[in-house]
Amino acid sequence: MSFEDAEQLALDGLAPRKRRSRASRHIRAAVAPIVRVVLDVQAAHLGQTFDYLVDEKDSEYAQPGAMVRVRFGGQRVNGIIWERADSSDIAAASLRYVERVFVGGVRVSEAQRRDISAIAEAYGGTWANILRLAIPPRVAKVEKEQQLVSSFQRGGAMARQTTQRLSQAVGQAFEGMAGSYDTGVRDLQAALHGSTFRSFVFDPLPGEESAAKALAWMAAESMLAGQAAVMVLPDARETDALLHELEALGLQRFAQHGSATGGWTGDVAVLTAALPPADRYRAWLAIATGKVKCVIGTRAAMYAPVEGAALFAIMDDAAYQQADGMMPYAQARGVLHLRARLHGGVFVALANARSPLSQWEVDCAQGGSTAFRTQSVASAVSGPSRAIRPLPSVLKDTCPWVRWLNRDELARLADPSIGARVPHTAVNNIRQALQSGPVLFSIPADGVAEALSCANPKCLRQARCARCTGPLQRVHGANTPRCRWCGHAAMNWTCPYCHGERLRVVHVGAAGTADELRGLFRGVPVMLSSPSQPNGPIEVIDGKPVIVVATPGAEPRVRVTGVERNGTARYGEYASVAILDAWNSLYKPGLDARVDTLAAWMRAASMCAPRTRGGQVLIIGETYPAIARSLMLWDSSILAEQELQERRSTGMPPVVSVACVWGRDESVRTALEHIGVIGGDMAVCPAPHDPRGGFDQGRFAAAPTVSGGAGVPAADAGEGVVPVDFGEEWPGLLGPVPIAQPRTLNARELEATADRVKAVVRVPYARREELARRLQHEVARHVASREFGELRFQLDPKDLI
Numbered sequence: 001m002s003f004e005d006a007e008q009l010a011l012d013g014l015a016p017r018k019r020r021s022r023a024s025r026h027i028r029a030a031v032a033p034i035v036r037v038v039l040d041v042q043a044a045h046l047g048q049t050f051d052y053l054v055d056e057k058d059s060e061y062a063q064p065g066a067m068v069r070v071r072f073g074g075q076r077v078n079g080i081i082w083e084r085a086d087s088s089d090i091a092a093a094s095l096r097y098v099e100r101v102f103v104g105g106v107r108v109s110e111a112q113r114r115d116i117s118a119i120a121e122a123y124g125g126t127w128a129n130i131l132r133l134a135i136p137p138r139v140a141k142v143e144k145e146q147q148l149v150s151s152f153q154r155g156g157a158m159a160r161q162t163t164q165r166l167s168q169a170v171g172q173a174f175e176g177m178a179g180s181y182d183t184g185v186r187d188l189q190a191a192l193h194g195s196t197f198r199s200f201v202f203d204p205l206p207g208e209e210s211a212a213k214a215l216a217w218m219a220a221e222s223m224l225a226g227q228a229a230v231m232v233l234p235d236a237r238e239t240d241a242l243l244h245e246l247e248a249l250g251l252q253r254f255a256q257h258g259s260a261t262g263g264w265t266g267d268v269a270v271l272t273a274a275l276p277p278a279d280r281y282r283a284w285l286a287i288a289t290g291k292v293k294c295v296i297g298t299r300a301a302m303y304a305p306v307e308g309a310a311l312f313a314i315m316d317d318a319a320y321q322q323a324d325g326m327m328p329y330a331q332a333r334g335v336l337h338l339r340a341r342l343h344g345g346v347f348v349a350l351a352n353a354r355s356p357l358s359q360w361e362v363d364c365a366q367g368g369s370t371a372f373r374t375q376s377v378a379s380a381v382s383g384p385s386r387a388i389r390p391l392p393s394v395l396k397d398t399c400p401w402v403r404w405l406n407r408d409e410l411a412r413l414a415d416p417s418i419g420a421r422v423p424h425t426a427v428n429n430i431r432q433a434l435q436s437g438p439v440l441f442s443i444p445a446d447g448v449a450e451a452l453s454c455a456n457p458k459c460l461r462q463a464r465c466a467r468c469t470g471p472l473q474r475v476h477g478a479n480t481p482r483c484r485w486c487g488h489a490a491m492n493w494t495c496p497y498c499h500g501e502r503l504r505v506v507h508v509g510a511a512g513t514a515d516e517l518r519g520l521f522r523g524v525p526v527m528l529s530s531p532s533q534p535n536g537p538i539e540v541i542d543g544k545p546v547i548v549v550a551t552p553g554a555e556p557r558v559r560v561t562g563v564e565r566n567g568t569a570r571y572g573e574y575a576s577v578a579i580l581d582a583w584n585s586l587y588k589p590g591l592d593a594r595v596d597t598l599a600a601w602m603r604a605a606s607m608c609a610p611r612t613r614g615g616q617v618l619i620i621g622e623t624y625p626a627i628a629r630s631l632m633l634w635d636s637s638i639l640a641e642q643e644l645q646e647r648r649s650t651g652m653p654p655v656v657s658v659a660c661v662w663g664r665d666e667s668v669r670t671a672l673e674h675i676g677v678i679g680g681d682m683a684v685c686p687a688p689h690d691p692r693g694g695f696d697q698g699r700f701a702a703a704p705t706v707s708g709g710a711g712v713p714a715a716d717a718g719e720g721v722v723p724v725d726f727g728e729e730w731p732g733l734l735g736p737v738p739i740a741q742p743r744t745l746n747a748r749e750l751e752a753t754a755d756r757v758k759a760v761v762r763v764p765y766a767r768r769e770e771l772a773r774r775l776q777h778e779v780a781r782h783v784a785s786r787e788f789g790e791l792r793f794q795l796d797p798k799d800l801i
Contacts, residue, residue, distance in 0.1 A: 051088040067105050199384065239297055269304075514528055529550040540556055543560060579618065657767075683733070
């Protein structure tokens with residue numbers, strides 16, 4: 001036997017495995033054999049496309065937008081084909097073939113891929129970051145529903161009878177809108193029937209259903225024009241209210257009608273992250289194929305796969321729910337504004353409390369040259385907007401009567417209970433209101449902890465620790481209060497302002513408030529509605545005399561018995577609304593604290609009867625005068641304009657574009673150096689000019705004056721201001737400052753998150769996209785080089801803390 005015929009002996013089961021040639025099993029596609037795939041991999045340094053070969057048998061279905069499965073790093077990973085090409089920079093021997101092409105699913109269209117790319121670039125993320133949020137997980141059984149799939153038709157239109165009924169209902173709705181709002185509503189109607197990008201800021205009338213009615217009219221008007229509508233709402237409650245208004249116009253929710261084997265039909269799709277996977281994927285397919293033109297839902301709806309010119313609207317754009325909690329932390333307002341611009345559609349920001357960004361956009365549209373508008377506010381996610389306001393005569397009749405029972409007002413009325421949590425004047429008014437219906441007490445928060453203050457009626461300042469200035473709290477079973485920060489026992493406490501020695505509870509939860517109100521209004525039932533309570537929030541109450549204590553967002557609706565609309569109970573209104581502990585608004589630390597306070601108060605006041613039916617809102621305690629005036633006049637631009645005035649002087653958003661960078665101290669400082677904030681071209685942020693004339697106008701910072709009041713001292717911000725001279729530029733960096741460890745911290749993460757800090761970077765709007773690119777590149781470098789420690793960033797954060 002020759003040497004060539006020799007065979008290596010091996011035990012059974014240990015013989016060497018014969019590998020098959022990879023090329024022998026595949027036939028390369030004849031046309032454009034290279035596919036560039038975006039993989040479902042969230043690592044920042046892998047935010048690119050990867051080249052693969054496509055087999056000839058899969059070439060027909062392996063088109064841009066199709067979902068595929070490939071090998072990557074020894075694992076099978078799903079991805080989306082971004083484009084096909086004839087050649088690749090990678091050697092052919094190093095390329096793998098696509099293992100599977102999913103045929104049943106709907107492709108991600110070119111317009112959707114363009115939107116995803118633009119959103120990722122605007123917020124410094126990768127395509128994969130947006131894809132995991134924009135495309136729900138695939139559900140095979142939904143794709144196999146023959147009746148559903150066969151009924152999908154791209155660009156489907158409503159039936160003629162439905163269109164006629166909708167046209168009549170929309171015509172009547174527009175007559176009401178035109179009679180209630182200024183001429184801007186006619187501009188909005190024309191924009192909804194056009195194909196040119198327009199941006200609007202909409203201030204709705206008071207009333208629980210006013211905002212939903214306005215949005216329903218916009219959506220129906222857009223659908224009559226043959227265009228889609230995407231509307232993002234802060235929570236499920238607002239989504240249900242809008243759905244009911246759309247149904248009142250004659251539209252149907254996308255659902256299974258008829259028998260269990262019937263098809264899925266409808267005009268309005270609800271798209272939220274809380275839906276079951278099958279329902280969410282089914283709704284997404286209906287939207288992507290054009291069967292459904294109207295999309296409503298919470299934050300997840302901002303990525304709805306609509307085509308062409310469309311309406312992109314958002315309610316309460318300043319709400320914390322509108323900020324995505326996953327990288328790249330996109331803001332729903334910015335995403336919708338960006339998509340409206342790309343689609344040549346209409347963007348509408350609707351809110352009771354106008355956000356500072358909306359006010360900044362309105363100011364830029366009303367004053368200044370075109371060059372100013374472009375440099376100061378125009379970016380991928382913002383731009384000049386047209387304001388739409390209610391008519392004064394209509395606003396006066398629909399608003400409740402708002403009274404601010406602060407220290408000065410109680411003194412004018414000679415109320416002997418100045419300093420009480422619920423003064424006598426409020427008690428008398430509420431007793432009268434209880435004769436005609438329920439009364440709502442809105443409290444700022446609910447919890448088991450209690451805050452303490454000085455018991456002197458002329459002081460009432462918050463009690464703080466003499467050791468670290470932390471807030472004091474009562475300890476059950478002990479007579480001495482302790483500090484919440486350092487735990488120090490405040491023995492023999494004295495107030496540093498008035499030298500008082502007595503303490504009182506100035507902030508109690510819903511349970512303590514209910515006990516206090518039971519003593520004031522004997523014989524009247526008291527109900528609690530709060531997520532912190534054992535029974536949770538109350539959804540609906542009867543229109544009977546009752547006192548409801550509720551936290552913001554948990555206010556029950558009032559049911560009107562015997563009155564229904566389309567099978568849905570119609571809601572009534574409260575006889576009176578009392579905003580308790582208004583002084584809490586003075587101590588909130590967030591950047592949008594005052595705007596959030598006004599939004600919560602206006603939401604509660606919207607549930608009150610108008611003044612024509614005796615409705616009244618009581619603001620009990622001290623607060624910022626701008627908040628009180630905005631609520632009394634139902635004009636949130638008062639507060640928004642003051643916010644802008646102060647932020648112009650301090651260089652805070654929306655006057656400039658900002659980003660928060662946080663992580664390990666050394667990693668953050670290294671990143672700031674590399675992007676040019678420390679010792680680079682971004683170390684200085686030029687200040688924009690005032691849209692109403694020179695930059696020096698309005699260059700003032702608030703210098704609050706403190707005076708005692710009904711509940712706590714008042715901080716009259718805006719009443720007395722002092723000039724602040726920053727020149728025409730600000731430092732580009734604020735911080736870094738230490739921050740707390742993440743709540744999910746465990747023993748293995750302890751070392752990696754030590755010395756955790758956060759820094760704020762600010763740049764002019766013209767350099768916002770450049771800042772996003774630099775931050776994304778720096779995080780990708782940090783991850784790729786396996787540097788030790790955490791490093792993250794977020795553009796346009798709601799708060800800077």
